[in-house]
Amino acid sequence: MTFKTEDTVAETSGSLDPVVQLHPDDDVVIARHQLVAGMRIGNELAVRGLVPAGHKLAVRVIETGRAVRRYGQIIGFATRTIEAGEHVHTHNLSMGNFDRDYAFGVDAKPTPPAAQAAQFMGIVRADGRVATRNYIGILTSVNCSATAARAIADYFRRDTHPHALADYPNVDGVIALTHSQGCAIDSEGEALEMIRRTLGGYARHPNFAAVLIVGLGCETNQISGLLQSQGLTPGAALKTMTIQATGGTARTVAAGIEQIKAMLTEANNVRREPVDAKHLVIGLQCGGSDGYSGITANPALGAAVDRLVAHGGTAILSETPEVYGAEHLLTRRAVSREIGAKLIERIHWWEAYCARMNADLNNNPSAGNKAGGLTTILEKSLGAIAKGGTTNLVDVYRYAELVREHGLVFMDTPGYDPVSATGQVAGGANLICFTTGRGSAYGCAPSPSLKLGTNTALWQRQEEDIDLNCGSILDGARTVDDLGEEIFQLILATASGQASKSEIHGYGQNEFVPWQIGAVT
Incomplete structure (x- = not known):
């Protein structure tokens, strides 16, 4: 046989x-x-x-x-x-319990640099940060200001108000990223710290040329506290306002529109130029996984990640519940025992968290994952970590924490894709790569998202949402390494301004979903 x-x-x-x-x-x-x-x-x-x-x-x-x-x-x-x-x-x-040998660092090895430097056409900010997109962002300190923020952004929509940005072709858009948090939480607790860390990461994200923060005025997440905790200073590219101080919703919307208008000229004053691939920070996601994910799209993305790391770039592997049972394969590649132990500490946190919430980590896989052939979280995790390629694990980060290391890193996030990707973008991801077997229509802003399908049937059914068919590996037409190179080249092209399928459809604003971890009182 x-x-x-x-x-x-x-x-x-x-x-x-x-x-x-x-x-x-x-x-x-x-x-x-x-x-x-x-x-x-x-x-x-x-x-x-x-x-x-x-x-x-x-x-x-x-x-x-x-x-x-x-x-x-x-x-x-x-x-x-x-x-x-x-x-x-x-x-x-x-599922069942079994011992895992963490063998910290035994498989760590040097990553040879690429023979020839890869480049993309990026936007270099005045402080040296490199962007893949050029948006103006509207953030909210609390859910109470979400409607006003959306109304400000809607004024600049190209589909309904085509003249609003007609004179600013280098601005990709004005987007409002709203959320359901910001009040009725512990003013000294982890939940407030996390939403502030997330908003701070977006406020300083290189893909935003400028940011306006809109609040209500009486919320727990005071804008002044947000700015202080995140080391942010108001200026020409960072403005704030509250509905209460401005005099109501209509006045806030009008004032916000004027603030954005004042930001547009400088935001438009950018050009793309060749920059090294080391400036790429890629968030790795998988959603709607199936039995083919660990055979086609995930290892092909892993091959692209190996190329990115060889060029000095960074990839963020996340979704802690979806590495559960396979974490020992990552600890073996950790550059130090300390880094490996940081990952295991997060695994133990999730075990305790699920016990506290009367939940089971094996509740993930979803119904769709199971219909696609995945049975346990152990099986799903083993396929999921293939997205991270084969290079060393160089650091482990908290949710939405700024990623500073170059190479393969891990960020602690839930498995729910919008929440996970939100943390990655807050940490600095300027592009997302998202594998899917059952089909996904996810998109992200301000960072573009590429979707990689695991099988040809999905590609034929949902091509308008999928950027690349990795089912050709299963069909015998392509190798994992072939597709890894194609994905890497697609990453460079997308970072250079080529629109992803989800960008063409206008996805991104509704997919901003910060992790809500604390009690709401």
């Missing part, structure tokens, strides 16, 4: 087996397409019952209670005896 391994799945375009085996020690293989009872896999294995595309098929008898492996790693435990050829999923596989 012969199966294709991970290294050869995309390299044998002339011979497409009905299943993919990712590691010689695996107990399961993955169906390329739907399998039906009686089909023969190789010379020895007969399919028992229906196995949907992207789902798992047992290659040997697996006794009750025994660990089941995919990627050469444990993805769960058999809840009953599973026969060879049988569908392996939620009906016969579940």
Whole structure:
């Protein structure tokens, strides 16, 4: 019985087996397409019952209670005896506890620099920061000022008010990023610190030429406290106002429009110029994952990340609940025991957090993930970390904390994509790469978001939302490394101003979702 391994799945375009085996020690293989009872896999294995595309098929008898492996790693435990050829999923596989060897740093190795420097056409700010987009942003200190902020931004919408920005072609837009927080929380607590850190990260983000912060006036998250805690100083590119001090909603909207008008001339006074790829900070996301995510789009993105790191750039791996069970593969690549321990501390925090909230980390995967072939969070995590490539883990950050290191880093975030990406952008991500198997229509602002599909069926169904089809790996037409190079080149082009699919559709403002962690009183 012969199966294709991970290294050869995309390299044998002339011979497409009905299943993919990712590691010689695996107990399961993955169906390329739907399998039906009686089909023969190789010379020895007969399919028992229906196995949907992207789902798992047992290659040997697996006794009750025994660990089941995919990627050469444990993805769960058999809840009953599973026969060879049988569908392996939620009906016969579940979570279980097992020891993981963190082996801090044993696989860390130097990353050779790229032979030739890669560049993109970036926007260099006066202080040396490099932008991939050029927006004016309107932030709110509290939900109470969200309507006013939206009304100010709506005045400058190109689809409804085409003349408002007609004289400012170098301004990508005026956007309002509103949220549901800012009051009825502990004035000295972690929740206020987190929303301030998030807003501060956006206020100083290089993709904003200028920012206006709008508040109500009596909220817990006072603008003065926000500015002080984040080291922000009002000036020509940072203005503030409150509805109460300005005299009501209509006056605030009118005054806000005038403030934005005053910012436009300077914001438009930019040009793109060649800059090194080391100025790229990429947030890595996966959403609507399926059984192919860890075979196609995620490892291809990982190959692009390896290229980015070799060029001195930075990639932010996140979604802590979605590395759970695979964290030992990251700690082995940590540059120091201290960095590895920081990741494990965040894993333990999530275990305690879920226990406190009567939740289970295995509640992630979602219903869509399971329909796509993923069974446990262990299996999902093992595929998810492939987005991070193979280079060293150089640091671990709190949610929305400014990322200062170059290379592969980790940021603690929830698995919910808008919340996670919001933290990454606050940390400095000037582009997002987002893999999806079930289909996503996510977009981000002020940082562009590229969506990478895991399978060709998704591409054919939802091409208007997907920037690149990585299903060609599964189809045998391309290799992981080929797609990694194409993704890297797409990243450079998008950072240079090429619009992503989500930007064309106008996504971004509604996807600003800061993590709400504290009690609302």
